[in-house]
Amino acid sequence: MTRASTRKPGEATGDDQAAVPRRLLEHATKLFAKKGFDRTSVQEIVEAAGVTKGAMYHYFGSKDDLLYEIYARVLREQTRQLESVASSAAPLRERLAAAASDVVVSSIDNLDDNTIFLQSMHQLSPDKQKAVRAERRKYHERFRGLVEEGQASGEFRTDKPADVVVDFFFGSVHHLGSWYRRSGSLTARQIGDHYADLLLDALRPPSA
């Protein structure tokens, strides 16, 4: 305690000496993913993080806030990644394939966040839930834009509504957490490429 007391607050130094908010978020993520939001008590979280309830409520307004912060971080990162891939100069098919594969890989890398998203989204307070949905929607729309671009250029089939295709694909992505195991024989990238192939091939015009 006194040993590390000279460092600035908010700075991470070691492993369990990382900043308190970061440690809380980290352990909360693991616990929420494992036992669900409602089944995880604040007491458990702070014990896992090695702090007290007082510390937690010092940094976060509520247990809800904790969950919201977890979401927000993931959403920001995914949106950033999609934007970067989607606006590159590569051909459309490559951009879509890369975007699809990337979101699979990042979902697998952060399986816990993904699981939480799936299970605990709806027990956020209504307004925070709305904020998350809005962000999520923007992400989907950007992705859908790629599909529509291909439909307009004739590269993709037009007999399937773009939003149905996008929902179809993201359903698969969101559900990775329920079956993917790190012990399996396929790497995250291999799954990502498979998924991207399946999407792209499903989008081929029926005649081609």
Add this chain to the structure above:
Amino acid sequence: MTRASTRKPGEATGDDQAAVPRRLLEHATKLFAKKGFDRTSVQEIVEAAGVTKGAMYHYFGSKDDLLYEIYARVLREQTRQLESVASSAAPLRERLAAAASDVVVSSIDNLDDNTIFLQSMHQLSPDKQKAVRAERRKYHERFRGLVEEGQASGEFRTDKPADVVVDFFFGSVHHLGSWYRRSGSLTARQIGDHYADLLLDALRPPSA
């Protein structure tokens, strides 16, 4: 109360005079889907069903049992349906398309059960969870059998593992509840056919 006391227990007569266990299951399903398992108290369920806690604990051993019964019913029905379609005499592609479309339609028809499945599965007691998973697994394997059959006959591509394709597809199906709204412009059957088309076309051999 005394008015209906002459009918046999377990028999449904009218609307709110249906058998007590059935009424409990029915209202529990709605509430679980709307608020989540943990956020729904036993008190709320029995009030919605118009009975008391005593009645509920007379028929069900625990709140867990209620959830388990909901699962079991849905699983039985879906397995029955798949078995019937998969073993028909129709050509393979038609059987797979029908199975795919049907599971989408039935998932949409019972959106509540679907939602519950997605969200509350993991807060069942471990042994009941195991039982549900085992049943679910059997279902997936039957479906996968159809895909493998097509791969063996050369009708489907063989460069994608069948289990990856099946997980890909069922991810989409399980997630219908998070975006499908009855007020939308597409009927359940239309979505089902779209999904089946996407699956079948994704399975076309790359050259074809």
Add this chain to the structure above:
DNA sequence: GTCGCCATACCGACCGGTCGGTGTCCAAAG
């Protein structure tokens, strides 16, 4: 009587959140 079906009152565990207090550091005053 007694058995199935339920009503009611109640229990103990636990949970999210609060709040008065404490230790530490730094900056300015003396």
Add this chain to the structure above:
DNA sequence: CTTTGGACACCGACCGGTCGGTATGGCGAC
């Protein structure tokens, strides 16, 4: 250099309330 004051980061006992589950009793049918 010492003192002082107060901002910041945290501590942990405690509270009101809720929840799943149970114990007991009643009541109509046979």
